[in-house]
Amino acid sequence: MIDIKVLGSGCTNCRNTGALIEDVARARGIAVSLRKVEALPEIMRYGVMSTPGVVIDGKVVHAGGVPSRAKIEQWLDAAGHHFLPDLD
Amino acid sequence: MDAVLAPLRRWPSRQPLLFLLLAVAAWFGLYLTLTPAAEALVAVLPVERDSHLGGALQFFFYDTPKVLLLLTGIVFIMGMVNSWFTPERTRALLAGRTEGMANVMAASLGIVTPFCSCSAVPLFIGFVQAGVPLGVTFSFLISAPMVNEVALTLLFALFGWEVGLLYLGLGLTVAIVAGWVIGRLKMEVYLEDWVRDMPHTAAAVGEDRLSLGERLDAGFAAVREIVGKVWPYIIGGIAIGAAIHGYVPGDFMASFMGRDAWWTVPLAVVIGVPMYTNAAGVIPIVQALLAKGAALGTVLAFMMSVIALSLPEMVILRKVLKPRLIATFIAVVASGILLVGYVFNAVL
16 A cells, blocks of 8 residues: 655645546556645655655655646556565 | 547657757747738628727737736746746745845746646645744745736736736735835744744755656647636737727726825725635736726736735644734835735836
8 A cells, every 4th residue: 555645725726636636556467555644744844845746655855836647657567566475 | 530649649758859849949930920910810800990899899809819828827837937937945945044135036936837816825834833934934924925927827818927027026025025124123022823833844855857858748738727727817818908999088096096096006005805716817907997097006906915925824823923014014015015015006
């Protein structure tokens, strides 16, 4: 399970980002737990200055604007890699 | 189908220089055909060229593609430029500087740093946290939404380069001076407590090794996002403008928004505050007001007030600023805008 957080105080772009990630994960059959972080102090703890921000397994991978589909696929593939050994 | 189109769609990122050259050539080619194309279109329609309607249609057919073409070109270039000026880099440039020149820098960086009003608060905290002085942060926050490429392009395309340049100069001046004044007032204690208590962070800049192709992609993304959002306002605005050019009596607005009445400028600012829209949304109104004889200073004050002082943004900022600092912010910026309005009306 990949842990994903979308940082942003509820703007349209933040909602779109969350929906797009869910969509990509579903299309690739990758299990993710997606959470929206809307509280400002928590957002600021990640040191993100433009929202929406995306945090995958505790690491900020993106800040500002809706990420492209290709980028999301890249993140999910990279994060999913850690789990591959379990499949053997 | 998609398999055929995908490589076509990706070639600009692979051959960025070639794409840029071709795009520039195509852009200028299109721009040069605007007038003949508009004339030809009106000539085909069963309307007298010299009639009210003919004039209005020619105006519409010429101005709509012109404005959209200019906007697409400039937003694309700014999208590429923006990829150099991330908020993190801007913050690192400003951190630890003393006020004065830093206000000028902050206001100027406000033009080129990508900014969305929904990011205003994280940006604000991020700046303060990294040791950017409060007044300098405000210079940036005032300039970023007010002096932006969409507002400048529209002013340039619809009212000429003089008005665009004036708006640029005055917007920067208001941002610099207002930020400097707020800095002088030493209002750091009026930040919300949780903001002041946040740990200080270093203003680090991440790796930035984008290729030209990736910057092109940033340009495309900017066009999709910005032009995709504002084109209905622009077409609506030009349609209103075209109708006004033909049909509304010339001095309709002059009687109550002309330069003779002193109270028009404050009224314009007060009306502007509760209105919340982007630069593109306010241009149709500006167009209508100017065409009907409203004074330029009054109209620019109105436009700045709508964009820089908006009620919803105050509500968002209230999360990090105590009421007294918000009140000061509004008072200082509003005074600056008032001054701009009066100076303009007096000089022109």
